[in-house]
Amino acid sequence: MTLTALASPAPRETPASPTHRALALCRAADTLLPLLVQGVAVDARAVRAAMEAAFRGSDAQGLWDWKDAYEACEAAQLLFLRRFGPALSRQPSAAQLAMISKIAGLLPSQTRRSQESQxxxxxxxxxxxxxxxxxxxxxxxxxxxxxxxxxxxxxxxxxxxxxxxxxxxxxxxxxxxxxxxxxxxxxxxxxxxxxxxxxxxxxxxxxxxxxxxxxxxxxxxxxxxxxxxxxxxxxxxxxxxxxxxxxxxxxxxxxxxxxxxxxxxxxxxxxxxxxxxxxxxxxxxxxxxxxxxxxxxxxxxxxxxxxxxxxxxxxxxxxxxxxxxxxxxxxxxxxxxxxxxxxxxxxxxxxxxRAASAARRPAPPPAQISGRPLGYTVCDWSPPVGDRLTEALYEPYVLQSIAIEAAKSHPTPLVQSASMASVCPPKPGYVPLLPDGLVASRVVMQELSRI
The missing domain is CATH 3.40.50.150 (Vaccinia Virus protein VP39)
Known part of the structure; x- marks a missing residue:
């Protein structure tokens, strides 16, 4: 007994990456450009042929869609204008508009939309x-x-x-x-x-x-x-x-x-x-x-x-x-x-x-920093009095993990959220090096604590 194989549909290909898609659209535009130069109307059959040649397959295979095809047509218009635009710009304005409108009219109407375009x-x-x-x-x-x-x-x-x-x-x-x-x-x-x-x-x-x-x-x-x-x-x-x-x-x-x-x-x-x-x-x-x-x-x-x-x-x-x-x-x-x-x-x-320019420039010598270490002591945090926070939205702000020597208090009251006040910050283990004048000027301790 002879069995007749059923014809299977063409396999659906993976769509091209944006880079390969752009290259293919430019190839399709190059194919369509001579038609515009000759003043020939570009119908759907011509567009499909150009797209299938450029993408090496059909829209049924998922290699391109009609939004891509319309963009190839727009790219062909652009190539036409690039070639003939300088000469066209020397014509009276009415003649320029008439020619540009004529070329646009040679291309098919865009009747199909993609999800991205919408x-x-x-x-x-x-x-x-x-x-x-x-x-x-x-x-x-x-x-x-x-x-x-x-x-x-x-x-x-x-x-x-x-x-x-x-x-x-x-x-x-x-x-x-x-x-x-x-x-x-x-x-x-x-x-x-x-x-x-x-x-x-x-x-x-x-x-x-x-x-x-x-x-x-x-x-x-x-x-x-x-x-x-x-x-x-x-x-x-x-x-x-x-x-x-x-x-x-x-x-x-x-x-x-x-x-x-x-x-x-x-x-x-x-x-x-x-x-x-x-x-x-x-x-x-x-x-x-x-x-x-x-x-x-x-x-x-x-x-x-x-x-x-x-x-x-x-x-x-x-x-x-x-x-x-x-x-x-x-x-x-x-x-x-x-x-x-x-x-x-x-x-x-x-x-x-910028990267290439930076690679050609010699590295600058290391900066010579003159300064003095910030003196501070680490202290243990004690919870709020009575082991509870107040009912206010904010609590007074105080340094919880360190005490900074020779720093002055902030001239106005500072606050922090109740949740922040209930958690002790980690104890630092490094000593910042600060410019001489900064420490000597007795900067506010809250500002120094942020360094």
Missing amino acids: ALQQFSTPTPLAWIAARAAGLGAGDLVLEPSAGTGLLAIFAEIAGAELALNELGDGRAELLGRLFPASPVSRFDAAHIHDHLDAAVIPTVVLMNPPFSAGAHVQGRVADAALRHMASALARLADGGRLVAITGAGLSPHNAAWRDAFSRLQQRGRILFSAAIDGSVYARHGTTTETRLTIIDRTPAEDPDHFPDSPGMAANAAQLLAWVDAHVPPRGAVTPVHPTRRLCSKPALH
Whole structure:
């Protein structure tokens, strides 16, 4: 008897690491680029063929998903703009917008989402809107441009075309790896952009910020974060150089004329003056998988004369062409800003750069310390009188394990929690060496006990 074997499904492969994924996406983008150059529409069949060749397998095997495919398409757009952007920038603004819109229209609509893209609200900026935002920023060769939520670099590429230096940040590991491949000369950090000012290297002081932050999602936070975009804007504005410009794309509701946000924008204007704010119809974002209405807000890092006064909004732009007309009509040129970032190129691997520099420098000679030992005696701790604490929340603070010679008492009463007062600290066995003048000045004993 002959048995017919049942066909088994293709084995599901282990997804690639972020590094290998980024390399594969760049290969797929290189495959798609000639189609854009020829002006040929890139359909799903062409995208699938490029992805399967780059990842050496199919999405059914788990080697890639359609979010990856869309990012490969965005990378192909970026490569097109890098090749033809300098020549395109010499054309009239209307012609530039028309060409950028045409190229964006050759790519498939992003109809499928991944779990990560939903959680982090990873909606890349449509290139027509990104180009208008960059135009509103008034970019030049002397600028250092920070993009706190850089995504796949569709905002950053226009800064590069203008000759500006880039500092990119992206929290998502996969996108950060891709950015590192697409912008190898620029540093890519991986911080939560809601706190970018707190985390970014102190040497990075941008003259321009281009940003499209999550509208209502927070890193490592489940559920909706209503002020997420405002937090991103405030932190980026705090890092921006005086006189610099911030251009932000947010949800349409985040408006200084919205009563719910008016007080927040008044506080923001104590540091930066709002120049322009206009809503944008959801159709502008339709090819990127959403029809959410958005807003373009432009802020200069100059305190407003009246923080409670905001410029009138021209309304809601029906399309990118109308938004461009409003920006050209209502946004003033930037003031002069003296670059405050170092004249050297920012190193794409600063930690490695510092380590290599340190290895070349000879070790400094050991410091010669002049001092005298701190004299103290160890004593046994005795519990509170009556072997019980009082009913108060705090107890008087006294040294419990040591007595310091020649130290004076604190001029005001000190307290500690009841729980701390009931436990004796360990008895020290070392003798600190202190500068001569410190001991001679009879420092308060409580301060000396902390050494």
